[in-house]
Amino acid sequence: MISNISITALKSFKESNVRIRPLTLLAGLNNSGKSTFIQAIRMYLAACNGNSPLLEGYGGVNDLRSNLTSATSKIEIGMIFSDNSKDVMELSVNSLLPPKICPESIYISADRFGPKTSLPMNQSIDAVPIIGDRGEFVIDYIQKLTDYGYLVPDSLIQKNSQGITFEYALEGWLKEIAPGVKFKFSANPKTDTAHAEINSFRPTNVGFGLSYTLPIIASVLGASAYLNNLSEQVEWIKSWEASKSKNGRLLILENPEAHLHPQGQTAMGRLIALVAATGVQVVVETHSDHLMDGIRIAVKELELKSENVIFHYFSKSESGETLIDTPNLDGNGKLDFWPSGFFDQTIKNRAILAKRRS
Numbered sequence: 001m002i003s004n005i006s007i008t009a010l011k012s013f014k015e016s017n018v019r020i021r022p023l024t025l026l027a028g029l030n031n032s033g034k035s036t037f038i039q040a041i042r043m044y045l046a047a048c049n050g051n052s053p054l055l056e057g058y059g060g061v062n063d064l065r066s067n068l069t070s071a072t073s074k075i076e077i078g079m080i081f082s083d084n085s086k087d088v089m090e091l092s093v094n095s096l097l098p099p100k101i102c103p104e105s106i107y108i109s110a111d112r113f114g115p116k117t118s119l120p121m122n123q124s125i126d127a128v129p130i131i132g133d134r135g136e137f138v139i140d141y142i143q144k145l146t147d148y149g150y151l152v153p154d155s156l157i158q159k160n161s162q163g164i165t166f167e168y169a170l171e172g173w174l175k176e177i178a179p180g181v182k183f184k185f186s187a188n189p190k191t192d193t194a195h196a197e198i199n200s201f202r203p204t205n206v207g208f209g210l211s212y213t214l215p216i217i218a219s220v221l222g223a224s225a226y227l228n229n230l231s232e233q234v235e236w237i238k239s240w241e242a243s244k245s246k247n248g249r250l251l252i253l254e255n256p257e258a259h260l261h262p263q264g265q266t267a268m269g270r271l272i273a274l275v276a277a278t279g280v281q282v283v284v285e286t287h288s289d290h291l292m293d294g295i296r297i298a299v300k301e302l303e304l305k306s307e308n309v310i311f312h313y314f315s316k317s318e319s320g321e322t323l324i325d326t327p328n329l330d331g332n333g334k335l336d337f338w339p340s341g342f343f344d345q346t347i348k349n350r351a352i353l354a355k356r357r358s
Contacts, residue, residue, distance in 0.1 A: 001248050001281050002103070004080040006088075011036045012322040014068040019326070021310040023276035025292060026285045028314030029341060033322030034285045037314070038107075038252060041283065044077045045250075047089045048102035061093045068321055103248040103281065104240070106219045109133045110254035110285075115211040118193040128240045129222070135215025139194030142170065142218055143187040148237065150225035153278050155303075156271075166225050173217050173271060177264040178210055213264070216256040220271055223251045224278045249280045257288035269294020273304040289343035296333035306331045313339040 002020045007013040012033045026034045043053035054060060065075060078088035079099070087099035112135045113119065121140040122130055129144040131137055145166045152169035161172030174183050187194040198210055227233060230241055256272065257265040269291040276282045286292065292311070298304050306329045313325045325339040338344055 001082040002079050002250070003082050005037075005041065006076070006078040006080075007037070007040045008076040009066045009069040009073040010040055010064055010075050010077070011066055012068075012316060012320055013037075013040070014066055014321050016322065016324070018312065018324060019310055020281070020283070022279075022281050022308040023273060023295065023304065023310070024281075024283045025295065025309070025311045026283065026314065027287070027292070027311065027342060032314035032316055033324075034314050035254075036322070038254065038283065038285060040077045041250075041252060042107060043091075044079065044089045044099060045102050045105050045107075047091075047096060047098040048087075048100065050098075053089060053091055053096065053098075061091060068319065101247070103250040104244045105250040105252065106131060106223055107133055107252040108135060108215050108219050108254065108256075110258065112212050112215055112258075113138075118195050121187055121189065121192045121194050123189070123192055128236070131215050131219050131222070135212075138215045138218050139185050139196055140187060141222065142167070142185055143194065145222055145225060148227065148233065149229075150222070150227060152221050152225055155278060156221060156224060156274055166221060169221050170217060173221065173267075174210070174214070176267050176271075177213055177217070177260065181210065183210075212259045213256075213268070216253060216268065217271070219251060219253070220275045220280075220282075223249050223280045224275050251275070251280055251282045253282065254285045255287065256284060257286060257291045262290045265290035266294040266297070269296075270298045270303070273298035273309070276308060277304045289346065292343060296329070299329060299331065300333035306333075311335070311342075313342045315339075315341065 004017060005020055006017045008015050013036060026037060028034055039055065042055060046055065047053040058064065061075065065073060075091040076088055078086065080086045085101060087101040089099045090097040108131065119139050120136055122137045129141045131141045150166040151164050152166055157164055157169055158172030158176055160175055162168045171183055174181050181198060184197040227241065230238060256268050260268060265288045272282055272284060273295045295309060299306050299309060309329050311327055311329065315323050317323055327335040327337050329335055
């Protein structure tokens, strides 16, 4: 599990060391560095997995190098792990030193697929089940984990779930997020497409909320899912499970609350807290105080230890450098201080509304 991430010479990060816990929440104003922090993690993971750290659409080294450093500075992204091992990625215009230590990871972008009549299937041979950065393979992912017989830890099973299988757990949390919803899915390998029905309707007739939420719930449950009898599985599944056991599991979520009612956002926060308690490391970027409250409530109700949660509030200095404030969370779910702008807009709005007209 990662305990610290260092970032040098990347966009608004001149030289920063950021503490990480089993559950790390990133909040702050737009353009304060939250997405860059997640980009740094993704660059490190890409290089570790033998891919280019120059993610599509972000430009080259000269586009990414911080204006706060010299024009020849290397971009460095380092990680320290809970066993005190450490590794670093170094990137310059003409060279890359990739890291060798990294967890098995799932990343779900804020730019997710909305309602679609059909979704593609991942037809790669001997490929682990993947959701895709935009959730494009989510039905295929659900189908594969269901077919392989994955189960979900008891702590993630809703009281209205019919069992502990991945499929039943997914259905239970969909009903928690959106009470009364009925979800069906199917995959057709002959046409490389997958389909979903929500309350017997196409997703396009239901709205954005559930389509945006499905990849989040599937990734959260999938990251914690396990197999009872690994010996009967194909070799690449055995290898995948061995890698997760050795290197850990990391889940990166951008705006998991998107298009959800406040009740659903709070439930989503609790779900994320519960999966962090199972040993999955989670990094969340959010603009939702309701989602954060769901996490705080989970701490208060002893579903996740307060020391396993950390909140970072991002802002920028006058020079454009990312600054990070980190309030501490106690066992009652309370923070020892609230940085200015840290989910305090409701209080400010109410104060304005409470004033008498002069």
